Amino acid sequence: PDLACIERAKARQDQLTKPRGSLGRLEQLAVELAGLQATDQPSADPVAITVFAADHGVCDEGVSAYPQEVTAQMIANFASGGAAISVLAKQLGASLEVVNLGTVGPVEDLPGIRNEPIAPGTANLALTDAMSSEHLHAALQAGDRAAERAVKSGCKLFIGGEMGIGNTTSATAIACALLNRPPAGLTGPGTGLDPAGVQHKQDIIQRALHRHGSDTSPASILSSLGGFEIAALTGAILGCAARGVPVLVDGFIVSVAALVAVRQQPSARPWLIFSHQSAEPGHRSVLETLNAEPLLHLGMRLGEGSGAAVALPLLRSACALHNAMASFADAGVSQ
Amino acid sequence: PDLACIERAKARQDQLTKPRGSLGRLEQLAVELAGLQATDQPSADPVAITVFAADHGVCDEGVSAYPQEVTAQMIANFASGGAAISVLAKQLGASLEVVNLGTVGPVEDLPGIRNEPIAPGTANLALTDAMSSEHLHAALQAGDRAAERAVKSGCKLFIGGEMGIGNTTSATAIACALLNRPPAGLTGPGTGLDPAGVQHKQDIIQRALHRHGSDTSPASILSSLGGFEIAALTGAILGCAARGVPVLVDGFIVSVAALVAVRQQPSARPWLIFSHQSAEPGHRSVLETLNAEPLLHLGMRLGEGSGAAVALPLLRSACALHNAMASFADAGVSQ
Numbered sequence: 117p118d119l120a121c122i123e124r125a126k127a128r129q130d131q132l133t134k135p136r137g138s139l140g141r142l143e144q145l146a147v148e149l150a151g152l153q154a155t156d157q158p159s160a161d162p163v164a165i166t167v168f169a170a171d172h173g174v175c176d177e178g179v180s181a182y183p184q185e186v187t188a189q190m191i192a193n194f195a196s197g198g199a200a201i202s203v204l205a206k207q208l209g210a211s212l213e214v215v216n217l218g219t220v221g222p223v224e225d226l227p228g229i230r231n232e233p234i235a236p237g238t239a240n241l242a243l244t245d246a247m248s249s250e251h252l253h254a255a256l257q258a259g260d261r262a263a264e265r266a267v268k269s270g271c272k273l274f275i276g277g278e279m280g281i282g283n284t285t286s287a288t289a290i291a292c293a294l295l296n297r298p299p300a301g302l303t304g305p306g307t308g309l310d311p312a313g314v315q316h317k318q319d320i321i322q323r324a325l326h327r328h329g330s331d332t333s334p335a336s337i338l339s340s341l342g343g344f345e346i347a348a349l350t351g352a353i354l355g356c357a358a359r360g361v362p363v364l365v366d367g368f369i370v371s372v373a374a375l376v377a378v379r380q381q382p383s384a385r386p387w388l389i390f391s392h393q394s395a396e397p398g399h400r401s402v403l404e405t406l407n408a409e410p411l412l413h414l415g416m417r418l419g420e421g422s423g424a425a426v427a428l429p430l431l432r433s434a435c436a437l438h439n440a441m442a443s444f445a446d447a448g449v450s451q
Numbered sequence: 452p453d454l455a456c457i458e459r460a461k462a463r464q465d466q467l468t469k470p471r472g473s474l475g476r477l478e479q480l481a482v483e484l485a486g487l488q489a490t491d492q493p494s495a496d497p498v499a500i501t502v503f504a505a506d507h508g509v510c511d512e513g514v515s516a517y518p519q520e521v522t523a524q525m526i527a528n529f530a531s532g533g534a535a536i537s538v539l540a541k542q543l544g545a546s547l548e549v550v551n552l553g554t555v556g557p558v559e560d561l562p563g564i565r566n567e568p569i570a571p572g573t574a575n576l577a578l579t580d581a582m583s584s585e586h587l588h589a590a591l592q593a594g595d596r597a598a599e600r601a602v603k604s605g606c607k608l609f610i611g612g613e614m615g616i617g618n619t620t621s622a623t624a625i626a627c628a629l630l631n632r633p634p635a636g637l638t639g640p641g642t643g644l645d646p647a648g649v650q651h652k653q654d655i656i657q658r659a660l661h662r663h664g665s666d667t668s669p670a671s672i673l674s675s676l677g678g679f680e681i682a683a684l685t686g687a688i689l690g691c692a693a694r695g696v697p698v699l700v701d702g703f704i705v706s707v708a709a710l711v712a713v714r715q716q717p718s719a720r721p722w723l724i725f726s727h728q729s730a731e732p733g734h735r736s737v738l739e740t741l742n743a744e745p746l747l748h749l750g751m752r753l754g755e756g757s758g759a760a761v762a763l764p765l766l767r768s769a770c771a772l773h774n775a776m777a778s779f780a781d782a783g784v785s786q
Contacts, residue, residue, distance in 0.1 A: 133528055134535055135516070135642040140730060140750030142761065181470070182785065189784040193468055198777020200469055207771040307470040395475060413748065414765075415475030426477065429764030430749070436542040442533025449524040450517065 117386050118154035125150035125158070131443040141411065145389070145431055146438035152362040152387060153272060157439050160431035163210045163364075164266035165275040165421050166352065167194060167201055168259065170217040170344035171237030172282030173246065174324075179285040179317045181308040184237075187281045188219040194279075194420075195226035201277055201420035208428055211269070214279075215262055217255060217344035232258050234344050241286060241324045245340045252339040252347055259351025267359045273431070274356045274363045276370055277421020278345045281307075284396060287372040289321045289341040291398050293328060294375055295405055302398035304368075334379040342376075349373035350380070357384035364431065366424040367394035367416065371402045378406060391427035392416055452721050453489035460485035460493070466778040476746065480724070480766055481773035487697040487722060488607060492774050495766035498545045498699075499601035500610040500756050501687065502529060502536055503594065505552040505679035506572030507617030508581065509659075514620040514652045516643040519572075522616050523554040529614075529755075530561035536612055536755035543763055546604070550597055552590060552679035567593050569679050576621060576659045580675045587674040587682055594686025602694045608766070609691045609698045611705055612756020613680045616642075619731060622707040624656045624676040626733050628663060629710055630740060637733035639703075639752075669714040677711075684708035685715070692719035699766065701759040702729035702752065706737045713741060726762035727751055 125147040130136050137143065149158035169191050175184045193199040194214045197206065205212035216223050218233040225231065234254045238246040247255070259276075266274050280286075284306035292299050299321040305314055328340045338347050350373045356363045357377070365374050365388050378385045385406070392412035393399055403410060411430055416423045444451045460482040465471050472478065484493035504526050510519045528534040529549045532541065540547035551558050553568040560566065569589045573581040582590070594611075601609050615621075619641035627634050634656040640649055663675045673682050685708045691698045692712070700709050700723050713720045720741070727747035728734055738745060746765055751758045779786045 132535075133525070133533055134753050138642070138751065138753040139535065139757070140752065142749060142751065186785050189782070190468070193777055193782040193784055196777070196782065197775075198468055198782045200467075200474070200772055200776055203771050203775045204768060206775075207768065307473070411749070414477060414746070416473065416477065417475065418469050418473040422474070426765065426768050429768075430761065433539060433542060433761050433764075436538050437535055440532075440538045440541075441535055442528055442531070447524070447528040447531065447533045449528055450521050 117151035122151035142434040145434040164271035167277035168345035173240035204425035255347035256351035259348035260355035263355025357387040368396040392423035452486035457486035477769040480769040499606035502612035503680035508575035539760035590682035591686035594683035595690035598690025692722040703731040727758035
């Protein structure tokens with residue numbers, strides 16, 4: 117972040133024709149973006165959305181309300197424009213790219229879908245490491261390449277999303293390992309488990325944590341408990357931060373990937389803006405650990421980057437106000 | 452609200468390619484708008500924004516951080532596009548109309564400004580009724596006419612805003628009278644009073660409430676303690692509700708006008724969607740009384756309709772998702 121730009125942005129906010137501070141979080145957002153983008157004219161556009169998709173071996177344990185083939189079916193739905201993030205990307209004029217990192221069923225060639233399969237899903241993390249260190253490396257690299265493509269395309273802001281039946285189980289296990297907390301307070305219904313289903317999911321996560329042991333290094337947690345799409349998100353976040361592009365972080369899954377990234381590279385933290393707080397119970401704890409105050413509390417829990425997309429207009433408004441409002445002097449308004 | 456449309460909208464939400472309920476408040480918003488607009492294709496567009504401006508005699512008591520001439524100066528700033536709501540209206544593609552109901556200083560003819568002055572501001576509500584019953588009637592009618600113009604223009608959603616130095620004093624006094632609460636918990640800094648200033652403002656409001664007495668009829672409270680722009684907002688809200696157009700309610704001042712409207716006409720309540728919770732302390736109590744859960748909590752306290760404008764994209768996204776997402780059957784996604 118550019119401190120001179122931050123100071124100039126703060127000074128400008130205090131000269132705009134409004135009571136000081138009266139735009140609340142929008143003022144902070146504009147100042148923050150000015151610093152991150154090293155500019156006097158912060159912008160949330162162009163914005164690049166990349167959704168990472170992959171399957172999870174832990175679905176063998178019956179941890180999701182949906183069958184595993186839904187991951188591949190939803191990839192087709194992204195391509196045909198019927199998924200939530202497809203509708204939002206179109207509405208918001210954002211570019212949307214979907215990266216398939218490996219599903220159990222085949223995924224045909226479809227427009228807007230990059231097939232970069234690592235394996236037909238991860239291994240069952242309740243029984244064994246979800247991925248090898250080679251697979252982890254491949255997933256992190258896939259995320260970094262996506263960040264590189266987005267930055268090369270000229271984006272000023274990056275949104276990462278995910279799709280993967282079973283991935284709240286993986287993300288919750290990662291969160292428990294990173295926060296050193298038992299799964300009881302962090303496990304939620306995901307796509308819609310009933311209370312007995314949540315209890316079973318919690319037991320599976322507990323088993324995975326026991327298997328994993330006490331290794332707290334982010335990389336080992338990610339390979340032991342992660343998903344390809346979660347690791348790719350970590351890679352994309354680190355890639356954006358390293359290239360100086362802010363990331364608008366989506367919900368629970370992406371926040372867990374962000375936490376892994378920040379544990380690995382604390383200097384990535386300032387590049388993260390947190391869009392919303394998910395209804396998934398573990399999200400609050402992850403956000404608190406990251407000292408993050410999300411912009412929206414709408415009870416969303418869909419994933420795909422949808423919460424970040426819904427929050428994007430707040431950043432756009434913050435930038436428009438910062439860049440286009442008159443100053444007291446310009447407008448001849450008494451101060 | 453059309454109950455059949457509500458039922459069909461709920462059924463549609465449950466068929467879209469997402470876990471049930473996973474869009475949280477956005478699902479409720481789409482269903483609510485479908486019922487209010489009596490349609491299967493709810494929409495937040497076109498949207499009409501009307502800002503009502505007027506001066507307040509109570510400024511004689513030194514209740515604002517800004518001089519009273521700022522009201523007229525800001526009307527000119529609305530016209531030239533430099534005010535927050537001007538920037539937001541342009542950014543969001545919303546129509547913006549400003550109705551001047553009476554300022555202490557003259558307001559020249561300016562594009563986009565309707566001059567409909569009732570008097571050069573209200574009388575000092577600390578000493579006497581802020582307006583006569585004729586003035587009250589004129590202000591309510593000005594609001595109703597604005598609603599009529601907006602509806603005739605084809606708007607699907609109405610946003611009312613306000614500008615008037617001193618109007619948090621008036622709005623707080625109205626809220627205290629309607630809620631039968633002392634000013635201590637409801638009085639705030641408005642545009643930026645220091646703690647001594649807030650205490651003084653509270654004393655002035657207490658004096659006004661003592662003068663006003665125990666009459667709890669909404670009309671008498673409005674003429675005794677109101678402002679022209681607040682009464683016009685009440686008229687506009689009642690006018691939109693009567694004509695079947697939903698209102699996206701802005702912050703503290705507009706919510707107080709909405710409370711007056713609902714006390715006068717309880718059937719207006721379903722037509723109100725509350726956009727944000729202001730940093731002004733009285734807003735929470737007014738929202739609670741209206742059983743309203745606002746969409747945004749961004750610490751804004753600017754007025755002008757700015758909070759509602761910032762929340763507008765949430766309604767747009769809710770509608771886009773409702774109207775354009777694929778169903779499980781259409782997309783061939785397992786349920």
